[in-house]
Amino acid sequence: MTDSDASPSFRLAYVPGVTPTKWVRIWNERIPDVPLTLVPVPAADACDLLRSRGADAGFVRLPADRTDLSAIPLYTETTVVVVPKDHLVTAADEVSTEELADEIVLHPLDDVLDWERLPGRPAIERPATTADAIELVAAGVGVLVVPQSLARLHHRKDLTYRTVSDAPTSRVALSWPEEATTDQVEDFIGIVRGRTVNSTRGRAQPQPQPQDKAKSKDKAKGKGAEKGGGARRTSSAGKPVKQTKPSAGRPGARRGSGGAQGGKGRKPRRRS
Known part of the structure; x- marks a missing residue:
């Protein structure tokens, strides 16, 4: 191939x-x-x-x-500090960089945070990777500040983390x-x-086929006929039914079964 x-x-x-x-x-x-x-x-x-x-x-x-x-x-991402589970930092849900001033804060060579000034005290030697820094934290050598996803990626049962409120983010x-x-x-x-x-951006959408267009036109005509009211109503026998409009009320006309005004045209009832 x-x-x-x-x-x-x-x-x-x-x-x-x-x-x-x-x-x-x-x-x-x-x-x-x-x-x-x-x-x-x-x-x-x-x-x-x-x-x-x-x-x-x-x-x-x-x-x-x-x-x-x-x-x-x-x-x-949220930035967190990784510490042993029994560390004093775990007493709070969130800490600041000032609260890490007395800690040895590890700074691995693959750090992804853009620090202007590193918090805490520097370690004697920088770990090569974040994974190496995690091992040092577990050994009690220092703490590590990283994006939360990296703390989860290198999760250990003996370590935990807390949010650092004023650290740079990734x-x-x-x-x-x-x-x-x-x-x-x-x-x-x-x-x-x-x-x-x-x-999806950049992809042309399929155009309707000619037969689809014809169907659409027929459908539109059908709807137009319904709206126009052109169809005549028929009776059950198939004969056209004459449609009448309701007559408007005339001034003075009586309502009820009396029909015409004043009862004109009605014959008197015979008494028995």
């Missing part, structure tokens, strides 16, 4: 913490003849992967270098190369944005 004979495919990259399951399911239901391939990629490498055409589109984290890339921001966006906005990319944009099959 040559490349031209091969079935097309759609490659979707995604960074840690993003769960594309729902969108993949809709794609498979809506476009079953085009297989979708998932491409996991570290957050720091996602944009370069798209530029090199390693994927047709992908979920990336912002801020990021979006040179030559289009992007649609989808949602912003936004997730759908991105793709500007010069490669294909029909498949448009289809996936429509899925992510919740469009129906008939409203």
Whole structure:
């Protein structure tokens, strides 16, 4: 089989913490003849992967270098601090960065938060990955501030997390190369944005066939005849029934069974 004979495919990259399951399911239901391939990629490498055409589109984290890339921001994540379950932080539902001033706050090399100033005290050495930082938190070495999805991704029974009210946040966006906005990319944009099959952007809708147009005209004529009231009413014997309009009341006319005004034309009843 040559490349031209091969079935097309759609490659979707995604960074840690993003769960594309729902969108993949809709794609498979809506476009079953085009297989979708998932491409996991570290957050720091996602944009370069798209530029090199390693994927047709992908979920990336912002801020990021979006040179030559289009992007649609989808949602912003809550930022949390990961701590041991018996940590003092767990006494509250929410903390601030000031309350972490005395803590060793781990800052892994793959951190996705855009810090202006890191909270707490720095560790002697930066962990290589978020997964490594989680292991250090479990060992009691420090705490870790990350987007909530990463805290869930690296969930452990001996750890928990709390919201950090004033920490920077991470936004997730759908991105793709500007010069490669294909029909498949448009289809996936429509899925992510919740469009129906008939409203997917960039796809022409089917035009009615000539016979369908004729049926529509006949139907319209039928409705017009009903509204015009042109049909005559007939009796059970098939003869036309004369339709009369109700007469307007005349001044001085009596109501009831008397009929004409003043009882004119009525014969006197004979007495027995």
